[in-house]
Amino acid sequence: MVLRPLHVVDHPLLARQIAVLRSVATGREQFRAALAEAAGALAYEALRDVPVAEVTVRTPLEETTGAALAHPVMVVAVLRAGLGMVDGFLRLVPDAAVGHLGMRRNEETLQPEDYYESLPAGVEASTVFVVDPMLATGGSAVAALTRMRRAGARDLRLVCLVAAPEGVAAVHAAFPDVPITAGALDRGLDARGFIRPGLGDAGDRIFGTE
Numbered sequence: 041m042v043l044r045p046l047h048v049v050d051h052p053l054l055a056r057q058i059a060v061l062r063s064v065a066t067g068r069e070q071f072r073a074a075l076a077e078a079a080g081a082l083a084y085e086a087l088r089d090v091p092v093a094e095v096t097v098r099t100p101l102e103e104t105t106g107a108a109l110a111h112p113v114m115v116v117a118v119l120r121a122g123l124g125m126v127d128g129f130l131r132l133v134p135d136a137a138v139g140h141l142g143m144r145r146n147e148e149t150l151q152p153e154d155y156y157e158s159l160p161a162g163v164e165a166s167t168v169f170v171v172d173p174m175l176a177t178g179g180s181a182v183a184a185l186t187r188m189r190r191a192g193a194r195d196l197r198l199v200c201l202v203a204a205p206e207g208v209a210a211v212h213a214a215f216p217d218v219p220i221t222a223g224a225l226d227r228g229l230d231a232r233g234f235i236r237p238g239l240g241d242a243g244d245r246i247f248g249t250e
């Protein structure tokens with residue numbers, strides 16, 4: 041049986057941040073802050089089923105058992121827009137390693153072009169979260185996940201803020217075992233490959249480029 045995990049997080053605090061991010065009236069500073077908040081909420085949900093290890097804890101009164109994450113966490117940001125999600129993730133997992141994959145979508149062909157890669161050691165042993173706010177055609181996500189699998193990632197997950205059904209289908213087709221956590225599943229893509237209703241160009245809104 042093919043596993044097709046998509047978890048669209050349903051939470052009022054996340055929904056509120058997504059409304060801020062969608063609004064054309066939201067400026068750069070507020071956009072960055074809302075994206076960090078939303079990424080924290082997504083991280084909380086995306087980490088829900090990571091393996092835990094039992095540890096012994098001594099309270100002031102007696103010894104008991106507690107939980108620790110069984111494997112190190114690695115966050116891999118798809119540049120540039122994925123950078124906007126890293127701080128939110130690190131608020132929840134401050135000791136996570138952070139990798140970077142440089143990737144830009146050619147706006148004529150809609151194909152992703154690689155331009156950078158920097159990955160910390162320990163990919164094989166880590167729970168790896170690839171983060172990018174926008175999952176549109178899925179070309180960038182599939183390329184990023186392919187690079188991470190080639191780098192040795194075994195426990196691999198994708199976290200995005202806004203997903204189009206086309207992108208979800210593309211990731212599911214290429215990586216049926218990779219769970220996707222998303223903040224919203226939108227209607228679809230327009231003729232230019234933009235997510236509708238979406239939030240526009242996430243990278244441009246974070247960095248002020250146009």
Ligand SMILES: O=P(O)(O)OC[C@H]1O[C@H](OP(=O)(O)OP(=O)(O)O)[C@H](O)[C@@H]1O
Nearest residue numbers: 119120121144145176177178179180243
């Ligand atoms: O699913 P796709 O059709 O591949 O589109 C999604 C990609 O497009 C955006 O990045 P972009 O290429 O605009 O680069 P940027 O983050 O530097 O702005 C976005 O952050 C994704 O990486």
Ligand SMILES: O=c1cc[nH]c(=O)[nH]1
Nearest residue numbers: 176234235240241242
């Ligand atoms: O809607 C979209 C599609 C791709 N990249 C974005 O930033 N926004």
Ligand SMILES: [Mg+2]
Nearest residue numbers: 119120143144
């Ligand atoms: Mg990109």
